[in-house]
Amino acid sequence: MTDRAPAGPASPPFRPSMLIYDRRYRSMTFQVIVFIIVMSLVWWLIGNTITNLENLGKDIDFRFLFSRAGYDIPQQLIPYDNDDSHLRAAVIGLLNTLFVSFLGCIAATFLGVAVGVLRLSNNWLFARLMTIYVEIFRNIPLLLWILIIFAIFTEISPAPRAYRGEDAQNLFLGLIAPTNRYTSIPGIVAEHSPGVLQIGRIAIPWLAILFLGLLALAVVLRRWINARAQRVQNRTGRRPTTWWINLALFVVPPVAIWLIFGLRLTVPELTGFNFSGGINVDNSLVALWLALTLYTGAFIAEIVRAGILAVSKGQSEASFALGLRPNRTMNLVILPQALRVIVPPLISQYLNLTKNSSLAIAVGYMDLRGTLGGTTVNQTGRELEGILLMMLVYLAVSLMISGVMNIYNSRVKLKER
Amino acid sequence: MSEMHAESVAYVRDTMLPPAAPPNQQLGALRWLRVNLFSGWFNTVLTLLGLGIIWFLFDHFWPWLSHSVWKADSVQECREIIAARYGEGATGGCFGVIRERWHQYLFGFYPRAEYWRPLMTLGLLFIAITPVLFSVNPAIRRWVLAVTGLITLLLMGVAEVPDWAVLLMWALIGTALLLGEYAPQRLLIFTLFYPVVGVWFLWGGSLWFPLMLLAGFGVGYLATRLVPPRHAGLALPAGIAAALIWWLFLAGPVAGLLGDLAPARLRVIDSNEFGGFLLAMVIGVSGIAMSLPLGIVLALARRSDMFLIHVFAVIFIEFIRGVPLITLLFVASLLLNYFLPPGTNFDIILRVIIMVTIFAAAYMAEVIRGGLAALPRGQFEAADALGLNYWQAQRLIVLPQALKISIPGIVGTFIGMFKDTTLVGLIGLFDPLKGISDFVRSNFAWKGIYWEPFIFVGAIFFVICFSMSRYSMYLERRLSREHR
Numbered sequence: 018m019t020d021r022a023p024a025g026p027a028s029p030p031f032r033p034s035m036l037i038y039d040r041r042y043r044s045m046t047f048q049v050i051v052f053i054i055v056m057s058l059v060w061w062l063i064g065n066t067i068t069n070l071e072n073l074g075k076d077i078d079f080r081f082l083f084s085r086a087g088y089d090i091p092q093q094l095i096p097y098d099n100d101d102s103h104l105r106a107a108v109i110g111l112l113n114t115l116f117v118s119f120l121g122c123i124a125a126t127f128l129g130v131a132v133g134v135l136r137l138s139n140n141w142l143f144a145r146l147m148t149i150y151v152e153i154f155r156n157i158p159l160l161l162w163i164l165i166i167f168a169i170f171t172e173i174s175p176a177p178r179a180y181r182g183e184d185a186q187n188l189f190l191g192l193i194a195p196t197n198r199y200t201s202i203p204g205i206v207a208e209h210s211p212g213v214l215q216i217g218r219i220a221i222p223w224l225a226i227l228f229l230g231l232l233a234l235a236v237v238l239r240r241w242i243n244a245r246a247q248r249v250q251n252r253t254g255r256r257p258t259t260w261w262i263n264l265a266l267f268v269v270p271p272v273a274i275w276l277i278f279g280l281r282l283t284v285p286e287l288t289g290f291n292f293s294g295g296i297n298v299d300n301s302l303v304a305l306w307l308a309l310t311l312y313t314g315a316f317i318a319e320i321v322r323a324g325i326l327a328v329s330k331g332q333s334e335a336s337f338a339l340g341l342r343p344n345r346t347m348n349l350v351i352l353p354q355a356l357r358v359i360v361p362p363l364i365s366q367y368l369n370l371t372k373n374s375s376l377a378i379a380v381g382y383m384d385l386r387g388t389l390g391g392t393t394v395n396q397t398g399r400e401l402e403g404i405l406l407m408m409l410v411y412l413a414v415s416l417m418i419s420g421v422m423n424i425y426n427s428r429v430k431l432k433e434r
Numbered sequence: 435m436s437e438m439h440a441e442s443v444a445y446v447r448d449t450m451l452p453p454a455a456p457p458n459q460q461l462g463a464l465r466w467l468r469v470n471l472f473s474g475w476f477n478t479v480l481t482l483l484g485l486g487i488i489w490f491l492f493d494h495f496w497p498w499l500s501h502s503v504w505k506a507d508s509v510q511e512c513r514e515i516i517a518a519r520y521g522e523g524a525t526g527g528c529f530g531v532i533r534e535r536w537h538q539y540l541f542g543f544y545p546r547a548e549y550w551r552p553l554m555t556l557g558l559l560f561i562a563i564t565p566v567l568f569s570v571n572p573a574i575r576r577w578v579l580a581v582t583g584l585i586t587l588l589l590m591g592v593a594e595v596p597d598w599a600v601l602l603m604w605a606l607i608g609t610a611l612l613l614g615e616y617a618p619q620r621l622l623i624f625t626l627f628y629p630v631v632g633v634w635f636l637w638g639g640s641l642w643f644p645l646m647l648l649a650g651f652g653v654g655y656l657a658t659r660l661v662p663p664r665h666a667g668l669a670l671p672a673g674i675a676a677a678l679i680w681w682l683f684l685a686g687p688v689a690g691l692l693g694d695l696a697p698a699r700l701r702v703i704d705s706n707e708f709g710g711f712l713l714a715m716v717i718g719v720s721g722i723a724m725s726l727p728l729g730i731v732l733a734l735a736r737r738s739d740m741f742l743i744h745v746f747a748v749i750f751i752e753f754i755r756g757v758p759l760i761t762l763l764f765v766a767s768l769l770l771n772y773f774l775p776p777g778t779n780f781d782i783i784l785r786v787i788i789m790v791t792i793f794a795a796a797y798m799a800e801v802i803r804g805g806l807a808a809l810p811r812g813q814f815e816a817a818d819a820l821g822l823n824y825w826q827a828q829r830l831i832v833l834p835q836a837l838k839i840s841i842p843g844i845v846g847t848f849i850g851m852f853k854d855t856t857l858v859g860l861i862g863l864f865d866p867l868k869g870i871s872d873f874v875r876s877n878f879a880w881k882g883i884y885w886e887p888f889i890f891v892g893a894i895f896f897v898i899c900f901s902m903s904r905y906s907m908y909l910e911r912r913l914s915r916e917h918r
Contacts, residue, residue: 037668048742055746062773069772140477141470142484156899157892158853161867168884372758378860379868386760400768404761412756 066401079406081397082107088392090383092299096218103393110388111410117302117384118371121309125370126363128310129317136322147318154315159373162312167304167380171197174300180287194285194292200303201285201292208279224278231270239263301382305374313370317363324359325351356429364422368415375411385410498885501526504533508879531880532890537593538874539890542709542864548701550595551635552712557586557603558635559719561610562628565621567905570912575614583607629723636708636716638700642689653680705783709864711894716783718852721790725851726844728791729798730837734828736803747799754796759854762789767861786858794851801847805840806832838913845906849899856895866891 036046070076082104089099094112097105136147154162177196194201211227213220242259250256274280285295328351336346377384378391385407394403459465471481501520506512512528520526532539541552560582568575586607590600613620630644654677658669693699708716735747754762766785771778809832817827837844859868871887874880 044740048740051746052742065775066772069776072776135480138477138480139470139473140480140484143480146484146487152900153896156849156853156896156903158856158867158895160856160859161888161892161895164868165884165888168888172882172884368755375758375760376857376860378760386758390761390764401772404764404769408757408761408765411758411761412753415756416752 070401075401077402078399079402081393081399081402084397086393087396090388092302092383096220103389103397106393107385107389107406107410110383110385111414113382113388114371114374114377114384114386115414117306117309117377117382118367118374120306121313121370121374122367124306124310125313125317125366128314130321132314132318133321133325136318137325151315151318154312155319159308159312160376160379163305163308163376163379166308166311167300170195170200170300170304177201177287177291180292192282192284194295195300195303196292197300199292199297199299201295201297203282203284204294204296205280206283208281210278224274224280228271228274231274232267235266235270238266299382301377301380304380305377305382309370309373312373313366316366316369320359320362320366321355324355327358328354353429360422360426360429364419364426367422368418371414371418372411498525498527502529503527504529506530507534509881509883510879527886527889528883529886529890531874531883531886535870535874535880536890538870539710539866539887540593541712542870543707544703544709544712545701545707548703549593550590550599551638551700551703553586553590553593553595554599554603555632555635556589556715557583557606558624558628558631560586561606561621562625564610565614565618566625569618572615572618575618576611579607579611579614583610634700636703636712637705638702640689640693641698641700642692643685646685646689646692647681650677650680650685653677705781708783710866710870713783713858713863714852714855714866717787717790717855717858720787721794721851721855722848724787724791725794725798725847728795729802729847730833732795732799733802733806736799737806751796751799754793755800759790759793760857760860762793763857763861765789782863786861786863790851790854793854794847797847797850798844801840801843802836804843805836805838808839809836841906841910841913845902845909849902852899852902853895866894 036042083102085099086101086103086106087099088106090097090106090109090113092113093109094116095109097109132147132150136144136151138144174195174197177194177198180194180196192203207224211223213222214226242262246257246259283294285292285297288294291297332350332354333346336350337343341349374384375386378386381387383391389410390404390407394400397403455461459468472478501516501524503512503515503526506515506528507530509528509531512526512530516524516526516528537546537549541549544552561579564575564578564582568578583603587600587603590603610621627648630641630648633644634641654673657676658673661669661672732747732751735743736751738744738747763786766789767782770785774780813831813835814827817831822830856865856867859865859872862869864870864873867888871891874887875883
């Protein structure tokens with residue numbers, strides 16, 4: 018190595034015109050200009066806001082969150098009454114948003130997968146029916162479906178008292194009673210209840226905690242058993258039979274809980290003018306959930322169908338040629354490849370569903386938009402703070418969902434070199 | 435070998451036997467049924483289930499539909515007619531509400547005497563976009579122009595517009611057909627001017643004002659041309675500066691002056707009077723037209739090597755995609771007054787269009803980014819190797835392919851956006867679904883009417899969105915270069 022670098026062409030001295038004509042500097046110039054423009058735009062907006070607030074005699078103040086809300090919320094997952102703060106009302110709204118989105122995502126996934134697979138089935142009639150379903154739901158606004166389903170419940174469903182007397186309506190499947198105000202579904206009670214865990218004002222039944230704990234344990238155990246089976250297979254070439262252990266892991270604990278604590282279903286019964294015994298779910302929630310499920314299910318069906326079609330036929334033929342049975346072909350060959358195509362758009366469908374749940378306002382379901390962005394804003398007159406806070410919460414929820422699903426996606430993604 | 439064989443045997447048959455008829459079970463309808471409907475127990479169950487669903491739907495909706503009443507002035511009268519005709523307890527659709535209020539569902543509260551204006555705008559919209567959408571195949575273009583023209587004329591007939599407007603429309607459609615046949619490029623010039631004509635027809639006022647706004651682009655273009663080629667780098671800033679100066683200081687006075695010289699005025703229609711499908715179309719079409727270019731710019735910005743540009747694009751796109759459209763609409767209706775200089779109060783429809791546009795543009799950017807990512811690296815490198823600069827490479831090599839890949843996504847975004855125009859009903863505008871329907875139901879005569887408006891509005895949305903998705907399939911087929 019020499020101690021001096023070989024002399025290349027001397028770089029020309031810097032001239033101001035190089036800021037435009039030299040590619041090395043031009044991008045810097047451009048970025049600085051854009052930065053200045055964006056920042057002055059932001060500054061302009063903030064300045065306008067401050068001036069406008071001054072003119073109106075307002076200020077930016079989030080203390081309204083801690084004052085008394087004074088309005089009722091029909092659906093609540095944790096205790097709330099109208100003496101609670103606006104903050105608690107907002108939390109109730111957020112929980113309601115998450116609740117309906119969660120239920121919607123699960124139901125829409127099941128529906129979408131079923132429809133997507135059935136659309137590819139060789140049953141001519143059913144494939145056509147599923148196509149009609151998908152096209153109709155994809156091409157008509159979600160708001161229309163929410164309004165229609167809500168109207169079906171409120172306009173066509175009978176009043177609770179129609180379930181009484183001589184020509185009484187029968188309960189659907191003997192368990193569910195849709196009425197024009199709420200839908201009554203069976204609840205579960207325990208004969209020997211171990212009580213509830215009290216955290217502040219939130220009461221969680223010990224049974225639910227026990228159930229979820231056992232479920233989590235079962236998932237962990239199942240992974241361990243499968244990993245062990247894999248190790249044994251790698252060592253000896255024979256895979257130990259594990260399916261009945263796996264099945265037992267998920268079946269035994271619920272049955273045991275059911276029997277030990279004497280759980281039973283309580284069928285809704287008409288007492289006076291209303292149903293009691295079961296759980297009365299507000300129709301706004303049912304309608305919103307059904308509409309979100311049916312609408313998003315149509316989109317998921319298309320995604321599933323595209324995913325399955327994206328796996329070339331040669332893959333399954335090769336798998337059959339290797340002697341794999343059809344269910345193992347599905348599990349080991351087709352699904353892993355189809356999931357790679359399915360998961361990313363599925364994530365955005367979940368996000369869409371969560372964001373679309375803000376249409377709850379059309380049926381009066383009190384979600385985040387209805388509490389923090391609706392009644393609270395109207396009562397306190399703090400629309401700037403309320404709506405900005407609401408947008409930030411939605412943003413956080415969206416980013417969280419996409420974060421979790423992206424982790425999942427990176428696990429099912431095709432491992433490339 | 436076969437010849438040797440032929441010599442070694444005594445007899446070789448030299449005519450073919452006629453093929454035997456297949457067994458009866460493998461023939462015709464029976465075979466089709468066996469293969470497609472009853473090939474196994476599961477398939478049979480599905481078929482029976484499907485038949486059950488069809489029967490259920492037919493059983494529930496057919497009586498209602500077949501008992502429809504079209505001539506009635508109120509729900510009450512409707513029910514009486516149905517009871518008289520089909521017996522006590524029969525239910526039926528009361529489409530009298532559509533017959534009486536169709537104009538509100540289509541035009542909102544637009545003055546009835548001026549219906550020719552939105553209809554003319556619609557007809558011109560067809561004429562403006564057909565040469566863009568069907569630029570290659572003259573036969574399809576001819577058909578589309580003729581059919582859409584007929585639809586416009588039909589609507590004009592229903593809306594009872596003045597005769598001269600109908601004649602004008604006939605003339606325009608005829609001209610468009612002729613031009614489409616012999617000089618389709620000329621039609622594109624009209625497309626360029628369409629926004630001005632559309633805005634002028636819909637909102638009225640002086641023609642010169644929107645025309646001068648459009649002229650700003652021409653001024654900017656001229657300015658880029660006037661910059662000597664030695665300073666080519668200054669051309670773009672000069673163009674932008676000239677256009678801005680034109681819009682801020684010159685466009686208004688010039689338009690006023692021209693208005694005095696040659697008054698071309700229409701009655702001014704306030705944005706509050708817009709409603710129904712007119713509103714949905716105005717928001718949808720302008721959102722679609724503006725969100726595509728904005729989305730392309732955002733997608734390119736997100737893939738840019740320049741750090742700041744990339745960061746700004748990511749923040750913008752992720753923020754917009756992270757919040758529901760309805761919150762953005764609330765920002766438009768409630769908060770925009772805080773963000774703008776005191777005393778500004780600009781049109782609510784314009785505000786909504788801006789919000790819907792940036793919302794759709796963020797989604798569009800992600801769709802197009804997907805297309806850009808799917809493009810093989812070699813394409814970018816080939817463009818570099820040819821010595822093309824950034825914009826040339828994007829325009830000639832990258833974007834045509836990336837956009838082609840992302841057509842389904844782009845059209846999907848368009849469809850989603852058109853459906854989302856119904857959300858403006860939640861901030862108090864009169865969208866066809868909620869705003870107009872609530873207004874109709876607020877009248878005592880039509881209190882409690884739900885299904886008929888839903889069916890009417892849903893059917894129109896379905897037709898529009900379905901044809902958009904079919905168009906995207908057509909475009910995909912036409913642009914596909916593989917497996918010809």
